[in-house]
Amino acid sequence: MKTQHSVLLALVLLAPAAVFVLAPSATANDPAAWGGGKIGQAMQTLQGGQQKIGKALEKKDMATVLAQTLEMQKAVQEAKLETPVTAGQVKEADKKKEFVVGYRLEMIELQKALLDLEAACVQDKADEAKKVFDERLKSIKKEGHGKYKGD
């Protein structure tokens, strides 16, 4: 009986600690932890695609470059139609509109670059694909994040 009580007591005392142990794994799978929403999810797909394409280009594995390019195109299409959270910081109506249109145009630039990447892939032009990847994708990402991502 005494042991049962101590086990029970231990459980009661340890329960709050379990929250801290379980919390990190819960947040790792929670979209809200990395920005949340559709844009955040699409960005994770873009990130994965970019990494896989980088490696595939080194091996001139154009089938993988093409498959990942198509995945990225779908993700950009999703993200393009959303409004970034940072738009909420722009109070004046005109400026807010300008900001949201700017976001949309940057996404369209990314779509154009991904279409050019697709065109290079289907023609098996590995050098051209590498050029689009190195010279356009990376700079569009940098510019998009500089203006619209926030901290």
Ligand code: HEM
């Ligand atoms: C190849 C291109 C891109 C890649 C690989 C990429 C990747 C990412 C990643 C990994 C995040 C999450 C970062 C974090 O956890 O803090 C993110 C967030 C974000 N990115 Fe991109 N990005 C790309 C292009 C762009 C472009 C062009 C724009 C804007 C036009 C943009 C706007 C944003 C925004 C607004 C967020 C915050 C999302 C949120 O609030 O949930 N990204 N991006």
